[in-house]
Amino acid sequence: MPSCAIPENGCMALRHPKGRCVLQGARPIIDCARAKGEDMQVIEEQVYAFSKDNAPCATAQPGEMLKFVTKDCFSNRIPDEKTTMADLDYTYGFANPAAGPVYIEGAEPGDVLVVDIYEIKVADEGTVATDDHCGPLFEGTDYRTKKIKIKDGVADFNGVKILINPMIGVIGTAPAGEDVIDGFVGSHGGNMDNKLITKGTRLYLPVRVPGALLQMGDVHAAMGDGELCGTGIEIPAEITVKVQLVKNFELHWPVLETYDKWYVNANAPKYDEALMNGSKELRRLLMNVTGWDPVETYMYMSIQSDVEISQGCEPCEVQLSLRIGTPKLPQFAPLVPRP
Numbered sequence: 438m439p440s441c442a443i444p445e446n447g448c449m450a451l452r453h454p455k456g457r458c459v460l461q462g463a464r465p466i467i468d469c470a471r472a473k474g475e476d477m478q479v480i481e482e483q484v485y486a487f488s489k490d491n492a493p494c495a496t497a498q499p500g501e502m503l504k505f506v507t508k509d510c511f512s513n514r515i516p517d518e519k520t521t522m523a524d525l526d527y528t529y530g531f532a533n534p535a536a537g538p539v540y541i542e543g544a545e546p547g548d549v550l551v552v553d554i555y556e557i558k559v560a561d562e563g564t565v566a567t568d569d570h571c572g573p574l575f576e577g578t579d580y581r582t583k584k585i586k587i588k589d590g591v592a593d594f595n596g597v598k599i600l601i602n603p604m605i606g607v608i609g610t611a612p613a614g615e616d617v618i619d620g621f622v623g624s625h626g627g628n629m630d631n632k633l634i635t636k637g638t639r640l641y642l643p644v645r646v647p648g649a650l651l652q653m654g655d656v657h658a659a660m661g662d663g664e665l666c667g668t669g670i671e672i673p674a675e676i677t678v679k680v681q682l683v684k685n686f687e688l689h690w691p692v693l694e695t696y697d698k699w700y701v702n703a704n705a706p707k708y709d710e711a712l713m714n715g716s717k718e719l720r721r722l723l724m725n726v727t728g729w730d731p732v733e734t735y736m737y738m739s740i741q742s743d744v745e746i747s748q749g750c751e752p753c754e755v756q757l758s759l760r761i762g763t764p765k766l767p768q769f770a771p772l773v774p775r776p
Contacts, residue, residue: 464697465636465637465638465696466637466694466695466696467553467554467555467638467639467679469555469556469636469637475502477502477503477504477677478495478497478501478503478504478539479503479506480494480495480503480504480505480506480536480537480539481494481506481536482494482536483508483512483534483535483536483654484537484538484619484652485532485533485534485535485618485619486530486616486617486619487535487609487611487612487617487618487625487626487627487650488611488616488617488650489611489612489613489616489645489646489650490616491537491538493537493538493539493540493648493650494537494538495537495539496539496540496541497539497540497541497542498541498542499541499543499680499776500679500681501679501680502677502678503539503677503678503679503680504675504676505536505537505652505653505654505678506536506673506675507534507535507653507654507655507656507674507675507676508534508673509655509656509673510532510533510534510606510620510654510655510668510671511525511527511532511566511671512531512532512534513673515564515566517582517584518583518584520582521566521580521581521582522566522567522580522582523568527568529620529621530618530620532618532620533606533607533618533619533628533654533655534654534655535619535652535653535654536652536653536654536676537650537652537653538652539650539651539652539680540649540650541648541649541651541680541682542648543682544644544647544649545644546613546644546645546646547685548644548649548682548683548685548686549641549642549643549682549686549773549774550610550641550643550644550649550651550681550682551639551640551641551680551681551682551683551775551776552608552639552640552641552678552679553678553680553681554605554634554635554637554638554639554640554676554677554678555636555677555678555679556636556675557603557605557635557636557656557675557676557677558603558674558676558677559601559603559672559674560672560673560674561586561588562584562585562586562587562672563584563585563587563592563657563671564582564583564585564668564670564672565582565583565585565666565669565670565671566580566583566667566668566671567579567581567667567668568580568667570753571666571753572665572666572667572751573665573751574665574666575752578666585658585670587601587670587672592659599659600659601658601659602635602658603636603656603657603659603672604631604632604633604634604635605634605635605676606628606629606634606654606655606656606657606660606669607619607620607626607628607652607653607654607655608626608627608629608640608642608653609623609625609629609651609652609653609691610626610643610644610646610649610650610651611625611646612624612625612646613646619652619654620755621754621755621756622748622755622758624643624690624703625642625643625645625691626640626642626691628655628755628758629691629702629704629748629758629760630655630657630664630669630748630758631693631700631702631747631758631760632657632660632661632662632669633693633695633700634693637696638694638695639693639694640693641683641691641692641694641773642688642691643688651680653676653678655671656671656672656673656674656676657669657670657672658670658672662745663746663747663748663750664747664748664749665750667753682776683773683776686774689718689721690702690703690715690718692722692772692773694772694773697764697765698762698763698764698765699719699762699763699772699773700760700761700762700763701715701718701719701722701761702715702747702758702759702760703758703759703760704756704757704758705756705757706756706757707757708749708759711756711758711759712744712759712761715744715759715760715761716738716761719738719742719761719763720734720738722773723738723763723772725772726766726769726770726771726772727766727769741763741764742761742762742763743761743762744760745759745761746758746759747760
């Protein structure tokens with residue numbers, strides 16, 4: 438696995454175990470080494486929806502480290518390449534299981550749950566699969582499964598070596614209203630499939646119910662933006678995180694903090710609506726810290742903020758998920774207060 442330490446030369450490259458230098462999308466903002474050797478609760482119970490009615494399987498204090506043991510998005514039900522999603526009666530109600538939920542002591546509606554991601558340890562084999570109704574090239578695509586071996590942090594796809602970058606596809610808190618199945622995405626989080634939610638980053642989630650009810654799963658060893666065929670390298674994993682709270686802060690959509698950027702995550706059935714949701718939230722947060730008026734903030738966003746598609750798999754049922762990133766501004770307060 439690539440080291441979590443920031444390279445001494447300050448570049449965006451990390452050292453692969455075999456010695457060569459490889460590029461990574463973001464440098465860590467937390468000390469990932471802290472997770473080693475620390476005692477922590479292990480969260481193994483799986484649920485298939487984010488719900489205020491889910492009974493918590495564990496309780497954690499702010500500042501506590503936790504390990505979530507997750508299955509792949511198929512609930513580990515594809516043992517070989519002869520088995521396809523057609524054999525599973527695969528529906529989103531039985532997809533993307535998440536470990537949890539965990540009740541966070543002191544978390545109340547109107548707070549923000551902060552999740553620092555210390556480690557994502559994946560299995561030695563993952564799965565990529567297609568069906569006949571997902572992604573832009575669904576017409577003419579059949580049900581097919583491909584098993585991907587992983588060794589020393591490298592995946593092998595038909596002899597092509599791919600450096601893995603494990604990320605969390607499903608993570609969030611319980612909504613205050615109706616249940617949301619794990620395969621879907623919303624303002625609570627859920628199936629955001631943001632490939633930047635990875636080791637060394639910090640995720641801020643709105644708290645809508647007492648205890649927040651944190652759960653996560655659907656890890657990918659590697660995934661491209663958009664997740665075009667509907668799957669990345671789906672894989673079981675162990676995720677080590679630290680949970681913290683920011684009290685009484687208004688947050689409408691999940692926010693990700695990386696080494697040099699803030700990202701608002703938003704979704705909707707169509708791109709233009711998702712873009713509107715994310716843009717409104719980013720502008721609101723920027724105005725809070727800069728004091729700029731709405732038009733000047735909009736101008737700044739047009740100069741400095743990037744729109745990136747996390748998942749866009751029409752005609753499947755999952756809504757379009759995107760993120761809007763903006764640089765950190767050292768002359769202003771953080772976009773979201775730090776715990």
